Amino acid sequence: MLRVAVLASGRGSNLAALLAASRAPDAGYRIVGVFSDQADAGALALAREADIEAAAVTRRPDEPRAAHDARLFARVAEVQPNLIVCAGYMRIISAEALSQLAIPMINLHPSLLPLHPGLDTHARALAAGDAQHGCSVHVVTADLDAGPLLAQSRIAIEADDTPERLAARVLACEHRLLPATVRAIARGTLDLSGPVPHHGGVPLSAPLQLDPSTLEGLRA
Template identity: 50%
Template structure:
């Protein structure tokens, strides 16, 4: 049975497009049940509609507070009955009360090697810190900003002469396959979240799964 995905995105939706393309190509056993955004002008919603999928803007400014917005957003998500919620460039914090009932059913992709450089402007911060390695992480979502258990990572070198734009572009080429491969593992039932952390193939993982540039996970 295909993994039912709900996608949250605030921007251009490149990760959503990669998911849709993989499903169409038959390389990801999943279906996207809809896309949701906190911005009415998000390109991700256009991509979803172009693919014939439900696409909704649920804007925070239309609600009295974050709790009311979260309630409306996740009420709509629940109606679509997803197996997994994918935050793919979703830029809002989500309340702990909403997340508590969805532990292990919500993931996020973040452009750094967590726990390093949580939050925004990760590429410039990596350069400012003199990092020699950077990358992306997929993690379970918790109430702590970018602090949930990490499932998988892809690493890239920081090269001499890099600026934030060049480093961002290099990370992005690894970010997309990282997300897809993680979704394949979840769809196959090989990755699950337990009270003591991420389990892979029934055993507690020693650390994040690592994705090299030219291979899929072994």
């Protein structure tokens, strides 16, 4: 059973999706801790309701980012995870902290990376005239939203889309993509143990795809 720790800064809708999927008999993972940089994060309340270890590790005034990260990951280590999932965690993690992690960490990002790293992805996709938008799961590295891509879910941008409408449709994709990716890692079909992710024993050359119109899993 894969032990998963979740980092989240906000209301926790992707955490809720992960929790729901973890209750399936064949999920292969369970969430053992939820951690936030915001004391009032809804994600922490969700975790406590589910009787899961939950803790806020907020940054102290004038505390260097690396020192805050060290406190955060020391707290995360207490629940002995095999995987760390960033599900709406809004802080950039220091390269020093990442270099000391002994387990993989993945992040969910609301764009089709490498397009639109960072913030305001929905407005930027519309401004760029993109035909498609979506979300990505990638390995966390020291470079912002630039780690190896694992999986994506795509939707067509419609003529009447606004940033808000697009965000809502992408969020629905996120709620399926993140659990599907964690399940694939838990089952061993997606292997993050080496420097290059593997899928089915073969190096992953392109992100796996999740069809947003079906309930099927990831496919190459």
